[in-house]
Amino acid sequence: MRILVADDHDLVRETIAAFLKAEAAADVATAGSLAEALLAVKENGAYDLVLLDYNMPGMNGLDGLRQMRAANADKPVAIISGTTTRALAEEVLQAGAAGFVPKTLASKSMVTAARFMAAGEIYAPFQLVQQKAEAASELLTPRETDVLRGICRGQSNKEIALDYDLHEATVKLHVKTLSRKLGAKNRTHAAMIARDRNLV
Numbered sequence: 001m002r003i004l005v006a007d008d009h010d011l012v013r014e015t016i017a018a019f020l021k022a023e024a025a026a027d028v029a030t031a032g033s034l035a036e037a038l039l040a041v042k043e044n045g046a047y048d049l050v051l052l053d054y055n056m057p058g059m060n061g062l063d064g065l066r067q068m069r070a071a072n073a074d075k076p077v078a079i080i081s082g083t084t085t086r087a088l089a090e091e092v093l094q095a096g097a098a099g100f101v102p103k104t105l106a107s108k109s110m111v112t113a114a115r116f117m118a119a120g121e122i123y124a125p126f127q128l129v130q131q132k133a134e135a136a137s138e139l140l141t142p143r144e145t146d147v148l149r150g151i152c153r154g155q156s157n158k159e160i161a162l163d164y165d166l167h168e169a170t171v172k173l174h175v176k177t178l179s180r181k182l183g184a185k186n187r188t189h190a191a192m193i194a195r196d197r198n199l200v
Helices: 010-024 034-044 065-073 086-094 107-118 126-138 140-152 157-164 170-183 186-194
Strands: 001-004 026-033 049-053 077-079 100-102
Touching: 001 034, 010 026, 010 049, 010 107, 026 034, 026 049, 034 049, 049 065, 049 107, 065 077, 077 086, 086 100, 126 157, 140 157, 140 170, 140 186, 157 170, 170 186
Parallel strands: 001 026, 001 049, 049 077, 077 100
Antiparallel strands: none
């Protein structure tokens, strides 16, 4: 697994890189600015995962994320940040980031998050997902909860439709609606949120 860690704070950058090298046996490159990170991708090819500091030079908010996503051939790009708010996490994920990773995350959790994102999944810290899901769980209809239960069992829309005597198109609509309510990027993410919050 090839990872690029870009952060303008030397200690933070080197500490995260050391975690990933030691615990994930990853091949880790580092950069101190967005320009350096973009140059690394240009010279070395796309990385399996790029971790970008939200506040480092050249980022201009989420513009840096967009630039890196284009440069990294659509492979996962995540934001790391010292500021951890639900609003920022949501903004980052909506902009297409593979995840939002607080710098305060424990080393083993950081490694787990990196593996998760490199595998194509979306990562957000549990506390932020929890806040979102607590509100969302009150909004799910009984039928949406049934469909979510099916998703958690790994069933297809067709299988869920058969179980609950629904049209497949209706199930598809429920999946779309409940995913929006939960703030889930895909079915796997919806199931993860449901399990974390005991929604089903």
